[in-house]
Amino acid sequence: MNETQARDFEPPSEPPSNLAEAMAPALSVFNPAARLAAVRRSPQPQGEACRAFRERHFPGVPDSSWNDWHWQLKNRFLSAESLSRIMTLSEDERLAMSPGFGRLPVAVTPYYAAVVAAAGLDDPANPLRRCVVPTTSELTMHANESADPLAEEHDSPVPGIVHRYPDRVLFLTTDFCSTYCRYCTRSRRVGKTPTATAKRKHWEAALEYIAATPQVRDVLLSGGDPLTMPDAAIEYLLARLRAIPHVEMIRLGTKVPVVLPQRITPALTRMLKRFHPLFMSIHCTHPAELTPEMRQACGRLADAGIPLGSQTVLLAGVNNDPAVMLSLMRGLLTCRIRPYYLYQCDEVAGMAHFRTPLSSGVEIIHALRGYTSGYAVPHFVVDLPGGGGKTPVLPEYLKGKDGDTLVFENYQGRLFRTYDPPAPGAAAPVSHGDLQ
Numbered sequence: 001m002n003e004t005q006a007r008d009f010e011p012p013s014e015p016p017s018n019l020a021e022a023m024a025p026a027l028s029v030f031n032p033a034a035r036l037a038a039v040r041r042s043p044q045p046q047g048e049a050c051r052a053f054r055e056r057h058f059p060g061v062p063d064s065s066w067n068d069w070h071w072q073l074k075n076r077f078l079s080a081e082s083l084s085r086i087m088t089l090s091e092d093e094r095l096a097m098s099p100g101f102g103r104l105p106v107a108v109t110p111y112y113a114a115v116v117a118a119a120g121l122d123d124p125a126n127p128l129r130r131c132v133v134p135t136t137s138e139l140t141m142h143a144n145e146s147a148d149p150l151a152e153e154h155d156s157p158v159p160g161i162v163h164r165y166p167d168r169v170l171f172l173t174t175d176f177c178s179t180y181c182r183y184c185t186r187s188r189r190v191g192k193t194p195t196a197t198a199k200r201k202h203w204e205a206a207l208e209y210i211a212a213t214p215q216v217r218d219v220l221l222s223g224g225d226p227l228t229m230p231d232a233a234i235e236y237l238l239a240r241l242r243a244i245p246h247v248e249m250i251r252l253g254t255k256v257p258v259v260l261p262q263r264i265t266p267a268l269t270r271m272l273k274r275f276h277p278l279f280m281s282i283h284c285t286h287p288a289e290l291t292p293e294m295r296q297a298c299g300r301l302a303d304a305g306i307p308l309g310s311q312t313v314l315l316a317g318v319n320n321d322p323a324v325m326l327s328l329m330r331g332l333l334t335c336r337i338r339p340y341y342l343y344q345c346d347e348v349a350g351m352a353h354f355r356t357p358l359s360s361g362v363e364i365i366h367a368l369r370g371y372t373s374g375y376a377v378p379h380f381v382v383d384l385p386g387g388g389g390k391t392p393v394l395p396e397y398l399k400g401k402d403g404d405t406l407v408f409e410n411y412q413g414r415l416f417r418t419y420d421p422p423a424p425g426a427a428a429p430v431s432h433g434d435l436q
Contacts, residue, residue, distance in 0.1 A: 049118030069263040096134040105191040112259040127318040138350035147188040149347040168218035179259035222253035238275040255283040261297035273304040287327040302336040309340035322367035329376040339378040366395040370411025
């Protein structure tokens with residue numbers, strides 16, 4: 001694809017006033033009839049809860065529509081009025097979605113609404129509902145909170161690039177998501193009017209910065225959600241990055257396989273596998289998200305040779321329970337996703353009701369370690385305010401030192417001792433043999 005064609009693929013703004021118009025460039029490249037035929041050849045699996053939701057709220061909608069990611073975007077729930085057609089909203093939720101109140105737009109795909117329904121659609125305490133339906137708690141800002149808690153704007157040499165670590169950059173490709181998480185770190189920018197990163201000229205400036213910065217060997221494409229863009233737009237960015245000699249690896253950060261699994265088409269995965277080494281970080285929140293549809297989407301990505309890792313935010317009332325987290329981490333492995341990060345919730349404005357004490361995360365890691373496969377234990381990290389970066393937090397297993405012996409407490413609380421050799425150049429410990 002040349003640059004003239006690429007300019008036709010402007011990332012969509014939120015909400016699109018006319019989705020057909022917004023997607024027209026994609027349809028001009030990919031024949032609609034062929035696309036629908038591909039959907040029919042690869043039907044999505046239908047979980048029982050999803051099927052029941054469809055029959056109740058979308059009767060008569062054929063599989064060819066439901067399994068089309070463009071249809072899912074076009075039929076998202078974007079307001080209190082639309083959500084009230086499928087759930088009973090509380091007065092608090094209605095107030096939070098009234099004009100002038102919300103900090104972040106509301107958007108839920110029909111598919112993800114079906115996943116929420118399976119966990120109890122009319123229960124305000126439903127953990128998935130809490131993640132996507134706003135409450136007035138979002139309107140309370142605490143002294144330690146800010147719109148940009150990680151100081152991404154400070155570390156942005158050109159619009160859309162965050163360069164904090166020496167050898168890697170974050171490339172914010174779009175401000176659009178198919179479904180908006182209430183605790184989003186970038187709520188200051190996503191889902192609002194188009195920003196600088198939504199303009200192609202800023203893509204070019206970002207690519208030029210990466211090309212001119214030889215220490216950058218790793219690029220993370222994020223947003224918004226980069227997989228909400230058409231195939232050709234993603235392909236354009238990947239091809240441009242692969243043409244830069246010092247870029248060794250590319251990563252994609254996304255929640256699409258969880259909230260819009262229809263997007264993970266065979267055509268998309270065929271295209272992605274051309275750009276290895278390519279890694280993907282998938283945002284997963286709760287074991288209820290591990291549906292047959294999500295598993296199929298992740299299976300396609302894994303079959304394309306893309307290593308999959310998970311990123312999970314620790315959220316009060318959602319997943320801050322060792323049993324819930326154990327179920328999620330084990331389930332992710334069965335989806336061929338390696339649990340990677342468990343994040344302490346960032347100090348984003350209006351998110352205090354989601355944050356937990358740091359001890360909750362430490363307790364969860366302690367409950368995982370030793371009681372499940374090491375592959376199922378993520379790194380618990382705090383992304384430090386002000387741009388300090390991701391810093392790991394671990395349970396304290398090393399209890400002290402007794403001479404040349406280290407004392408450890410294992411996952412069961414039992415104490416064990418192990419010899420600790422001296423550092424290079426240090427005097428060797430005196431043994432009984434030396435004294436004789």
